[in-house]
Amino acid sequence: MAETISSTEDDATPTPMSVEEVIEGSLGKMTWNQILQAVFACIPPIFDNQQTLISVFTDAQPAWYCTNTNILNCNSYSNICSLPRADWNWVANKNRTIISDWDLECASSFIKGLPATCYFVGCLLTGFLVASLGDTSLGRKNLLLFSCLTMSLAALASGFAPSFWWYCVLRFICGAGRVSITISSFVLLSEKVGKRWRGQIVLLGFISLTLGILSLTGIAYFTRTSSWRALYIWTSTPGILYSVMIHFCLFESPRWLFLQGRQNEAVSVLKRIGTLSHLSSVLARNMFKIEQSNVNPFSSMRVIAKKRWAIQRLLVTMVLSFGVGMMYFGMFLGVGSLGPNIYLSSIYNSLIFLVSSLLSYLFWIQRVNRRSSILGFCTVSGATGIVSIIAGHDQKGIRVGLELTALFCACMVFNILFIYTVELFPTCVRNTAVSLSRQALLFASVFVPVLVVIGRRNELFGHTVFGVTIIVCGLLVLSLPETRGKVLCDTMEEQEVTAKDCGLCGCI
Missing domain, CATH: 1.20.1250.20 (MFS general substrate transporter like domains)
Incomplete structure (x- = not known):
């Protein structure tokens, strides 16, 4: 009793x-x-x-x-x-x-x-x-x-x-x-x-x-x-x-x-x-x-360092962020190259960022794969950025349209990559991985101001650097697994088991 x-x-x-x-x-x-x-x-x-x-x-x-007025050939293109x-x-x-x-x-x-x-x-x-x-x-x-x-x-x-x-x-x-x-x-x-x-x-x-x-x-x-x-x-x-x-x-x-x-x-x-x-x-x-x-x-860094697959994912996401940062900040800080109306160009850029954010979080992320999206947007962003200088040299409207397309695609990668990085790593190291990825983005921004100034004299050079960088870095996403629809793991062990169950053993 x-x-x-x-x-x-x-x-x-x-x-x-x-x-x-x-x-x-x-x-x-x-x-x-x-x-x-x-x-x-x-x-x-x-x-x-x-x-x-x-x-x-x-x-x-x-x-x-x-x-x-007595000086010959004196115009805005003169030195x-x-x-x-x-x-x-x-x-x-x-x-x-x-x-x-x-x-x-x-x-x-x-x-x-x-x-x-x-x-x-x-x-x-x-x-x-x-x-x-x-x-x-x-x-x-x-x-x-x-x-x-x-x-x-x-x-x-x-x-x-x-x-x-x-x-x-x-x-x-x-x-x-x-x-x-x-x-x-x-x-x-x-x-x-x-x-x-x-x-x-x-x-x-x-x-x-x-x-x-x-x-x-x-x-x-x-x-x-x-x-x-x-x-x-x-x-x-x-x-x-x-x-x-x-x-x-x-x-x-x-x-x-x-x-x-x-x-x-x-x-x-x-x-x-x-x-x-x-x-x-x-x-x-x-x-x-x-x-x-x-x-x-620093404890989470030690956890990542013990797993080869985690180091690989971290390095790839950081390189991806670096490439996105080159194009992203390059387009935003280089709005003056679009023409004398720098204010209108800045408004265009901000509206592009708003549209990309709404599209990413309200529609795209729930329905489309991460890897193919990042690869596609990186390629289009880099290609249109380079072509905008070549094809739009004498056509201001075509050039503005191509540069805005390049910026829109870079913003889409910026948004999707944030979610993708969160999904690639378990809870125990997720904050560290996302922070390091963001630091790689900021590392790219260190070089952008100088490249923008050089681009005022040689626009093809600046846009080519931005475009080639994001295209090459975007190709690395092929070495990462797809994460859309997968559950978020809490530990490194759970992440490994989930990857093996999904047939992603080659990625870990």
């Missing part, structure tokens, strides 16, 4: 709930508070994209005209450095861009592209260190605040740079600060809603990236008669004000708080943005189990 009572009491003991069950029970249904938090969390990528592409306007080569300074002048005011303001019109391509290169080098060098802080000491919210504030303050200071070299240093600091903004924003977006709404909410982040380009173009257009410094002031001030608002209005990820052992704070966040109902009493009695993750940022 005693044994029966004991058994009954044991059966009555509530089963501890996992963090995933607690969060899904609270955030499974979308609430207005969740929507407001999502909207607020997707704002920082707007400022991020503004600073990433601001060099399109501030570092552009301004137009000039001949003041001495400005071969003419006496008194025989030509800038179309707009001298302070419109850094090229005219600091008399860099005859400087080397390396010098002209150095500020943008310093920005991307800052992103590259701090990417590995700062990104891990979001999983450990700082958390998602504080890392977002720190990154946005650092980037915005450095951008504001760039508007008051006393010299070209100080300007390069400040652009480096700006790039170092912004590296975790989009990642932290997307993580916060995905961790504050249930898995049912995760895809739709993350799409807000891609829309905000488009808004960043559009808003930058609008501000640049309305300040086109002012100094380039005004553009930095107008784009950085909202970011500084928003950083202050993050502290008061944006909540930390409840999932991260649970994993850090800060249960009371996690419950407080869930009560404010979710629907706890019966889970509130369970949480109040601490009737849940916490599976704390390993915070060592």
